[in-house]
Amino acid sequence: MPNHVDFAKLRNTELAGLGIGLLVCTAVSLAPALGDLPLVGVEVIRIAFRLGVFVADISQNLEQLDEEGNFDSWAYVVYGVTPENAQRELDEMYSRQVRLAHRARRVLEKRKLTNHSLPRKRLRSS
Numbered sequence: 001m002p003n004h005v006d007f008a009k010l011r012n013t014e015l016a017g018l019g020i021g022l023l024v025c026t027a028v029s030l031a032p033a034l035g036d037l038p039l040v041g042v043e044v045i046r047i048a049f050r051l052g053v054f055v056a057d058i059s060q061n062l063e064q065l066d067e068e069g070n071f072d073s074w075a076y077v078v079y080g081v082t083p084e085n086a087q088r089e090l091d092e093m094y095s096r097q098v099r100l101a102h103r104a105r106r107v108l109e110k111r112k113l114t115n116h117s118l119p120r121k122r123l124r125s126s
Contacts, residue, residue, distance in 0.1 A: 020048050020052075023044045024044065027040045027043075
């Protein structure tokens with residue numbers, strides 16, 4: 001079979017990618033033959049699109065567009081803070097989020113709701 005590639009025999013081959021490229025690497029590694037790549041690729045394109053929409057939604061929640069419709073940078077330089085203090089703050093923020101997630105899960109369990117019965121659309125606070 002001319003389109004067949006046995007990836008198991010390619011012992012010194014590594015696939016690498018950043019961002020959406022990781023999904024492309026996954027598609028290549030999952031396709032048993034070159035002819036199967038379009039089938040796997042369609043699914044990866046669907047996932048990449050959904051990931052892009054999700055990231056755009058999260059970015060809007062983190063920081064709204066400015067008056068001209070542009071995003072500001074997400075990167076900030078903070079002077080006068082030690083790495084230890086910054087990590088302590090990040091750990092505290094994360095632990096608050098985990099506590100809120102546990103609390104929300106308990107409320108949902110009390111109401112006997114499952115993820116499938118929750119509405120698909122999120123409500124945004126204005």
